[in-house]
Amino acid sequence: AGRSGIDTWEGWVDWLETKNDELPEIESFDEIELQDPKLAPELIEGILRQGHKMLISGDSKSGKSFLQINLALCLQAGIPWLDYPTKKCSVLYVNFEIDKASFHNRVRAVKEELGIESASNLDVWNLRGRSAGIEDLAPKIIHKIKEKNYGAVILDPIYKVLGNRDENSAGDIISFFNFLDQIGVQSGCSIIVAHHFSKGQQGQKTNHDRMSGSGVFGR
Numbered sequence: 001a002g003r004s005g006i007d008t009w010e011g012w013v014d015w016l017e018t019k020n021d022e023l024p025e026i027e028s029f030d031e032i033e034l035q036d037p038k039l040a041p042e043l044i045e046g047i048l049r050q051g052h053k054m055l056i057s058g059d060s061k062s063g064k065s066f067l068q069i070n071l072a073l074c075l076q077a078g079i080p081w082l083d084y085p086t087k088k089c090s091v092l093y094v095n096f097e098i099d100k101a102s103f104h105n106r107v108r109a110v111k112e113e114l115g116i117e118s119a120s121n122l123d124v125w126n127l128r129g130r131s132a133g134i135e136d137l138a139p140k141i142i143h144k145i146k147e148k149n150y151g152a153v154i155l156d157p158i159y160k161v162l163g164n165r166d167e168n169s170a171g172d173i174i175s176f177f178n179f180l181d182q183i184g185v186q187s188g189c190s191i192i193v194a195h196h197f198s199k200g201q202q203g204q205k206t207n208h209d210r211m212s213g214s215g216v217f218g219r
Contacts, residue, residue, distance in 0.1 A: 040052070041087055042087060043075060043086060043087050043089060043151060043152060043190055044071075044075075044081060044084050044085075044086050044087075045084050045085040045086070046084060047084060048190055048192075049190070050087075050089075050151060050152075050188065050189065050190055051184050051185070051188050051189065051190060052184065052190055052191075053177070053180055053181070053184065053190070053191045053192075053193075054190065054191070054192045054193075055193055055194070055195060056068065056192070056193070056194040056195075057194065057195050058194070064156075064157075064194040065097070065106070065156055065157070065194070066106065066110060067194075068093075068154050068156055068192065068194060069093070069106055069107055069110045070110050070114070071154070071192065072091045072093050072122055072152075072154055073107070073110055073111055073114055073116055073119060073122060074086050074114070075087075075088070075089055075091050075121075075151065075152055076088070076089070076090065076091045076119060076120075076121035076122040077114075077116050077118075077119075077121070079114070079116070087151070088121070089121070089150070089151025089152060090121045090122075090123070090148060090149065090150050090151055091121060091122050091123070091150060091151065091152045091153070091154065092123050092124075092125060092144065092145060092148070092150045092152070092153040092154070092189075093122065093123070093124050093125070093153075093154045093156065094125045094127060094141070094153065094154065094155050094156065095124060095125065095126050095127065095128065095156060096127050096128060096130075096155070096156065096157060096160035096161065097128060097156065097157055097160065098128060099126075099128055100126045100128075103124065103126065104124075107119070107122075107124070123148065123150075125144065132161070132163065133161065133162070133163020133164065133165070134161045134162070134163060134176055134179040134180070135163065135179055136163070137161055138179045138182060138183055141153065141183055141187075142182075142183055142186045142187050145183070145187040145189055146186075146187055150187070150189045151189055151190065152189055152190040152191075152192055153183070153187075153189055153190070153191055153192070154192045154193070155191070155192070155193050156193070156194065157194065158193045158194060158195050161176075162176060180193070
């Protein structure tokens with residue numbers, strides 16, 4: 001109670017009721033079965049559904065940004081990505097790292113290599129020098145997404161939106177992914193991010209243990 005600034009029983013009850021009002025009602029499975037909720041459509045067949053999260057990982061400087069640009073272009077064109085069929089959708093690429101001209105040159109090079117004529121379904125939000133914690137950016141990202149009804153948003157790179165969080169802290173990374181969940185829930189779009197491997201040899205590690213920092217990334 002002390003942490004919430006509540007010093008009376010009545011205040012504690014009021015606080016609990018307020019929090020409970022923010023949560024959905026408990027449902028019986030029979031009720032859910034009658035509703036017959038449908039699975040969200042797959043944006044990448046067998047890999048990613050709309051409204052879900054996707055994490056790409058690899059060594060530093062291994063081309064993760066180029067892979068995400070490739071994915072963005074394939075999604076906006078509705079063509080296979082790494083031989084996986086995709087569903088055509090509008091994509092927002094949030095670029096936190098490189099300047100506008102450099103990013104444009106990267107996208108153009110990948111677009112030409114893929115033989116894509118138009119990237120009209122791909123929007124870019126260049127935020128180099130304006131990075132902030134995800135808690136500050138999430139409401140603005142949600143607002144932008146709802147304006148354009150994006151199917152997917154790519155945040156690149158992930159460390160630019162961690163804010164003051166420690167990537168080795170499970171609590172900090174859980175908090176980060178909770179904000180990503182809120183972006184997906186509030187907007188209905190898929191969230192795609194990339195994270196780097198830890199230093200050293202990775203061959204003896206399982207895939208989800210190769211990422212740097214907290215094991216929350218892999219889980």
